[in-house]
Amino acid sequence: MIEKKGVITGLIAYVKKVYSAWIDYPLQEGKLLHGQYRILRFLGLGSYGLTYLCQDIRTGTELVVKQAKPSKGQLGRDLLRQETEIMRQLQHPSIPSCLSSFQENKHMFMVMHYVKGRTVEDLIFERGAKFSEEEALILIRKLMQVVLYLHKMGFVHRDIRIPNVILQGERIHLIDFGLAARIGDPALQDDGTDEALQRRRATEVTSDLYAIGHFVLFMLYSTFESSEVLVESVKSWEEELELTPATKRMLRKLLQVDASYTSTQAFIDELEAILA
Ligand SMILES: Nc1ncnc2c1ncn2[C@@H]1O[C@H](COP(=O)(O)OP(=O)(O)OP(=O)(O)O)[C@@H](O)[C@H]1O
Numbered sequence: 001m002i003e004k005k006g007v008i009t010g011l012i013a014y015v016k017k018v019y020s021a022w023i024d025y026p027l028q029e030g031k032l033l034h035g036q037y038r039i040l041r042f043l044g045l046g047s048y049g050l051t052y053l054c055q056d057i058r059t060g061t062e063l064v065v066k067q068a069k070p071s072k073g074q075l076g077r078d079l080l081r082q083e084t085e086i087m088r089q090l091q092h093p094s095i096p097s098c099l100s101s102f103q104e105n106k107h108m109f110m111v112m113h114y115v116k117g118r119t120v121e122d123l124i125f126e127r128g129a130k131f132s133e134e135e136a137l138i139l140i141r142k143l144m145q146v147v148l149y150l151h152k153m154g155f156v157h158r159d160i161r162i163p164n165v166i167l168q169g170e171r172i173h174l175i176d177f178g179l180a181a182r183i184g185d186p187a188l189q190d191d192g193t194d195e196a197l198q199r200r201r202a203t204e205v206t207s208d209l210y211a212i213g214h215f216v217l218f219m220l221y222s223t224f225e226s227s228e229v230l231v232e233s234v235k236s237w238e239e240e241l242e243l244t245p246a247t248k249r250m251l252r253k254l255l256q257v258d259a260s261y262t263s264t265q266a267f268i269d270e271l272e273a274i275l276a
Pocket residue numbers: 043044045046047048049050051064066096112113114115116119159163175176178
């Protein structure tokens with residue numbers, strides 16, 4: 001009996017997976033959306049949305065169009081609506097502007113500026129970029145100008161990660177506001193009981209600072225070469241990375257090993273002091 005129940009549950013999960021893959025299939029290149037945006041290329045399937053590079057046929061400009069992921073139903077649409085509302089309130093040269101939103105064939109879309117450049121993830125994993133301690137901190141100082149603006153506007157990003165930061169020459173851009181929320185508001189999505197995820201997703205500024213800590217570690221590990229061939233390392237970043245004591249102390253606070261910073265500005269002040 002129990003075995004039969006297990007088979008049925010497995011079968012339902014499989015059917016759900018096939019159905020999701022089918023309804024989340026990206027729209028075709030060349031398709032015209034809203035009579036204005038021609039799809040040039042599918043950029044990616046995120047947790048809650050599908051993203052396309054499009055061309056505005058009236059102006060020739062390249063833009064990004066994000067579609068709520070059909071398999072996520074109402075939650076996908078609510079998150080895209082929230083993302084649109086938040087982006088409309090933000091005006092910063094390092095944040096893509098939201099240009100419009102529309103519905104078509106029961107699907108919801110949002111149009112924003114296209115940021116041409118390379119994500120920090122691409123730079124590290126595809127281009128083999130290496131960040132010294134100082135370079136990593138200088139980049140974070142730039143990123144914190146955008147994060148401080150966001151926090152001052154009353155929002156948290158909640159998804160600051162290396163694929164969501166684009167470098168365009170000397171300029172830095174923060175993208176993907178899909179999980180952004182007003183500070184203190186209850187989160188729309190349920191993140192279960194994973195402790196690390198809950199720290200990233202709390203609607204408090206410390207969740208972005210926690211994410212910044214991991215961001216710094218990704219950059220610092222770009223120069224790390226392990227001598228322990230084929231042995232899976234169980235050492236912590238504090239044992240593996242050779243860092244100045246001040247940076248170590250800063251990271252311990254960001255990662256909430258020690259008590260976190262009391263404000264975003266307090267972190268920036270300490271960062272400035274280290275770089276000075
Ligand atoms: N405004 C933008 N300019 C340039 N590229 C963008 C822009 N917005 C998103 N992208 C790119 O589109 C792709 C898909 O992005 P999206 O944020 O929808 O999902 P994701 O980051 O892959 O996943 P998730 O949403 O789960 O974090 C990524 O490669 C991202 O770099």
